[in-house]
Amino acid sequence: MTTPSARPTPAQTVGPFHGCALPFPGGGDAAPAGHPDTLVLHGHVRDGAGAPVPDALLEFWGPGPDGELPRATGSLRRDPMTGGFLGRDGIGFTGFARVATDADGHWAVRTLRPGARGGHAPHLAVCVFARGLTRHLFTRVYLPAADREPITDPLLAALPPERRATLVAVAEPRGSHRFDIRLQGAAETVFLEFA
Amino acid sequence: MATATQSEIDHEIAQARATYEASVAGGAARTAQPAHAYPPYRSTALRHPRQPLVTVALSQDPEAVELASPAFGGTDVTALDHDLTRQHQGAPLGERITVSGRLLDRSGRPVRGQLIEIWQANAAGRYAHQLDQHPAPLDPHFTGVGRTLTGDDGGYAFTTIKPGAYPWRNHTGAWRPAHIHFSLFGTAFTQRLITQMYFPGDPLFAHDPILQSVTDAAARERLVARYDHDRSEPEWSLGYRWDIVLDGPTATWIEEGR
Numbered sequence: 001m002t003t004p005s006a007r008p009t010p011a012q013t014v015g016p017f018h019g020c021a022l023p024f025p026g027g028g029d030a031a032p033a034g035h036p037d038t039l040v041l042h043g044h045v046r047d048g049a050g051a052p053v054p055d056a057l058l059e060f061w062g063p064g065p066d067g068e069l070p071r072a073t074g075s076l077r078r079d080p081m082t083g084g085f086l087g088r089d090g091i092g093f094t095g096f097a098r099v100a101t102d103a104d105g106h107w108a109v110r111t112l113r114p115g116a117r118g119g120h121a122p123h124l125a126v127c128v129f130a131r132g133l134t135r136h137l138f139t140r141v142y143l144p145a146a147d148r149e150p151i152t153d154p155l156l157a158a159l160p161p162e163r164r165a166t167l168v169a170v171a172e173p174r175g176s177h178r179f180d181i182r183l184q185g186a187a188e189t190v191f192l193e194f195a
Numbered sequence: 196m197a198t199a200t201q202s203e204i205d206h207e208i209a210q211a212r213a214t215y216e217a218s219v220a221g222g223a224a225r226t227a228q229p230a231h232a233y234p235p236y237r238s239t240a241l242r243h244p245r246q247p248l249v250t251v252a253l254s255q256d257p258e259a260v261e262l263a264s265p266a267f268g269g270t271d272v273t274a275l276d277h278d279l280t281r282q283h284q285g286a287p288l289g290e291r292i293t294v295s296g297r298l299l300d301r302s303g304r305p306v307r308g309q310l311i312e313i314w315q316a317n318a319a320g321r322y323a324h325q326l327d328q329h330p331a332p333l334d335p336h337f338t339g340v341g342r343t344l345t346g347d348d349g350g351y352a353f354t355t356i357k358p359g360a361y362p363w364r365n366h367t368g369a370w371r372p373a374h375i376h377f378s379l380f381g382t383a384f385t386q387r388l389i390t391q392m393y394f395p396g397d398p399l400f401a402h403d404p405i406l407q408s409v410t411d412a413a414a415r416e417r418l419v420a421r422y423d424h425d426r427s428e429p430e431w432s433l434g435y436r437w438d439i440v441l442d443g444p445t446a447t448w449i450e451e452g453r
Contacts, residue, residue: 006303008227008442009417010409012391013236015376017322021314021340022378048241061384062260069260073268076310076342080273083282096265118258125260125384132238134229134408136389138261155251163246183242193248194261194385194444 011135016055018129019100023057024076026087028099030060030111033090037065040176041141041169042108045101045128048184052105055131058181060097060109060141062124067115070095113143121146121153123167128181128191138192141179144171159190166190199237199366201402207235208407215410227414227442235404237365253385253444261384262446267310267344277343279315279355287337289318289356291432294392294420297349299440300381305349306441312378313341313353320359320373329361354432357394365404372399372406377439385443392437393419 014022031038041060045053063069072092079086088094097109114122123142142156147164151157156164166189169177181189199207211233219225231243253259275281280291298306316322316339319331323338341353358373374391381387393406400406400419409415417440426434 006299006301006440007414007417008301009388009390009439010227010229010411010414011388011442012229012376012408012418013405014378014389015391015405017324017327018314018376019326020322020324020338021312021376048245051241053242059387061263061265069263071266073266074270075265075267076271078271078273078276083273083275086270094265114260117260118256120258120260123260127384127387129389130242132236132240132242134231134233134236134239134243134405136387137231137244138385138387140260154256155249159249184245188244188246190246191244191248192251194251194253 013131013134014057014129014136016131018057019055023098023100025085027075028097028107028109029088030075030094030097030109032093035112037113038110039113040108040110041179042106042176043178043180044105045107045130045181046105046183050185052101053130053183054101054103054105056101056105056107057129058099058101058107059127060111060124061127062095062114063117064093064095064112065115067117119152119154121156123153128183130183133183137183138194139181139189140167140192142168144169144177162187163190201366201368204235204366204369204404205402208401208404211235212407212410225411227409227411227417229408230410233404233408236408257446264309264380264382264384264386267380268308269344271310272342272344276341277353279337279339279341279353282338283336285336287317287334287356289337291354292357292435293352293354293426293428293432294375294435294437295350295352295426296436296438298345298351298379299349299438300386300445300447301440301442302447304447305347306345306381307347307349309345309380309382311343311345311351313375315339315355315358315375316361318356318359320361331359331361360399370399370402372397372403379439379441381441381443381445382447383443383445386441386445387443388439388441390439391418394435395419395422
């Protein structure tokens with residue numbers, strides 16, 4: 001690896017007031033309208049006392065069902081006349097979703113079911129921001145059964161079973177998937193760093 | 196727990212800094228990034244992970260999702276988004292400034308065509324956010340939200356007004372130094388960054404647990420913009436310059452290492 005020459009800018013907390021700037025209409029609706037491979041993901045963000053985190057912001061990024069990473073733009077699609085938002089066009093897939101938690105610490109996104117890439121079990125990258133996080137936390141959400149033996153995904157395989165389970169969404173009877181994020185404490189979500 | 200005084204917080208800040216310097220003296224690597232657990236910033240107590248982060252070695256994994264990044268383009272910004280003083284019918288109150296610089300990666304290469312989002316308080320130190328109940332006036336001509344795409348040289352520029360300092364409830368008498376929040380994307384999701392830019396010479400720096408959560412002094416300096424007189428416009432605006440370097444491995448980095 002080359003030696004990096006530029007010194008990095010440190011992260012700082014997103015703070016409590018990102019709600020006026022970062023969430024956007026349709027932010028959680030990444031799936032094109034009526035797409036048969038739509039994946040509904042939802043869950044709560046909780047702190048070390050089990051209390052809901054009502055001021056978190058979550059971002060999701062990952063491939064479409066074919067395993068390819070999208071290059072399409074238009075997640076925010078602004079209205080040049082009013083300065084507001086037109087919303088997504090319902091056709092393209094940018095692979096990017098952004099949602100804030102509500103007063104109960106709950107969030108939901110509708111995106112496309114990710115395809116497998118390069119020996120990984122299908123998953124999406126997740127980035128968590130919140131007041132009280134000095135810097136963001138990376139994690140991943142895997143589709144159900146990714147942790148069923150034999151485990152082929154390199155990250156999941158390297159984790160003990162109870163830690164591994166924190167990265168795998170749970171299928172629900174009506175087709176949605178639940179993925180809770182615990183910032184601290186019992187069943188703390190596995191958070192990642194990249195090297 | 197009783198609310199701490201400023202001098203108690205100052206003491207905790209000094210302790211955290213001494214602990215960091217002792218670890219560096221003992222051979223630990225310097226780090227630009229703040230620790231997740233930083234007691235002087237009280238809200239970290241129940242929100243920081245206690246388990247160590249799990250390392251994903253991307254050098255062995257060219258297909259990793261995190262080596263690519265969402266793309267943004269012309270439809271994601273409007274022509275007025277970079278000028279926070281022209282988003283309403285009248286001009287906002289306050290000191291008109293420009294903030295400009297370049298977005299770079301760890302190799303010093305420009306990050307082109309990527310989205311930068313900013314948000315800030317108004318000149319009186321109040322956000323256009325319902326939860327901000329600081330009794331300072333709202334400005335009907337200022338929302339304090341901007342966006343732009345970086346140019347071919349990684350360059351960006353915003354016109355805005357200088358935000359005010361504001362109180363918060365971390366401890367008794369807590370005030371945040373004036374700052375602008377920045378959200379940045381790179382070529383890889385590993386480089387995702389949200390941070391805050393500060394103004395030079397602010398007397399609140401030493402007392403602010405959020406700025407001081409970056410315990411490395413040189414890294415902390417990199418959060419402070421420089422006043423650049425060449426970027427000031429006569430009888431119009433004061434110019435500040437701030438370059439941003441995204442951390443995190445990228446595909447280019449890893450390929451060059453092979």
